[in-house]
Amino acid sequence: MSLSEEIKYNFTKIHTTKIRMSIGEIISMYKEKEIIIQPEFQKLFRWNREQKSKFIESILIGIPISSILVQQMDDGRWELIDGVERISTILEFVGILVNDKKELYPHLKLNKTKILPSLENMTYESFKENDNQESSETFFDIETRMIFKRASLDIEVIKIDNNMTKYELFNRLNPNNQINKTL
Numbered sequence: 001m002s003l004s005e006e007i008k009y010n011f012t013k014i015h016t017t018k019i020r021m022s023i024g025e026i027i028s029m030y031k032e033k034e035i036i037i038q039p040e041f042q043k044l045f046r047w048n049r050e051q052k053s054k055f056i057e058s059i060l061i062g063i064p065i066s067s068i069l070v071q072q073m074d075d076g077r078w079e080l081i082d083g084v085e086r087i088s089t090i091l092e093f094v095g096i097l098v099n100d101k102k103e104l105y106p107h108l109k110l111n112k113t114k115i116l117p118s119l120e121n122m123t124y125e126s127f128k129e130n131d132n133q134e135s136s137e138t139f140f141d142i143e144t145r146m147i148f149k150r151a152s153l154d155i156e157v158i159k160i161d162n163n164m165t166k167y168e169l170f171n172r173l174n175p176n177n178q179i180n181k182t183l
Contacts, residue, residue: 015159018067023059023090024149029078030091035070036079037087038100052089053111053119059090059151060144061115067154078157086153094124109138124148 001009029035047055058065068083080087091097093108112120126139140148 017157019155019157020152021155022150022152026087026090026153027094027096027149030087031096034077035087036077037084037091037097038080047085047089049108050111052093052108053113055086055089056093056110056148057113057116057119060148062151065153067156069156069158072157072159081158 026035030037055065065086066083068087069081070078070083071081072078088097089108092105093110095104095107097105099105107123110119110122112118121138123139124145
């Protein structure tokens with residue numbers, strides 16, 4: 001087969017669709033187990049609290065976020081290929097992210113940021129810590145929660161009909177990632 005024929009053959013095996021999806025929809029998909037956010041080749045929580053806080057701030061003030069890449073599996077569920085840190089930060093912040101033992105991660109308290117200094121110690125919703133109810137000034141009011149949940153992200157949905165694996169796709173997108181050094 002010539003190079004031209006190889007390109008034409010393989011080009012027809014990869015299908016992509018770009019959609020905009022609200023954070024609320026992503027949260028719903030996670031709750032319904034329609035999206036897998038912890039592939040074996042990507043670690044959760046490489047970001048520290050400051051980086052997570054800046055990411056949440058970016059969402060709230062409308063700074064564009066790079067696209068999330070998911071692979072659509074045969075059963076219709078999505079598996080994150082690129083964007084695990086961003087999506088896991090959102091899910092940790094809203095208090096629904098669970099680990100592989102089905103335990104909830106602790107609530108993420110945000111740091112003060114340059115543009116939104118009032119984010120310091122904020123959480124998405126109120127929760128009890130040491131049996132003391134949090135002050136209403138330490139969690140998002142309903143308006144801010146709606147702004148957050150209605151913010152949208154670009155999602156690239158990819159369906160691959162050839163032998164390219166999700167690992168290879170991840171490595172092409174993240175050439176400096178540790179996984180490339182071990183595979």
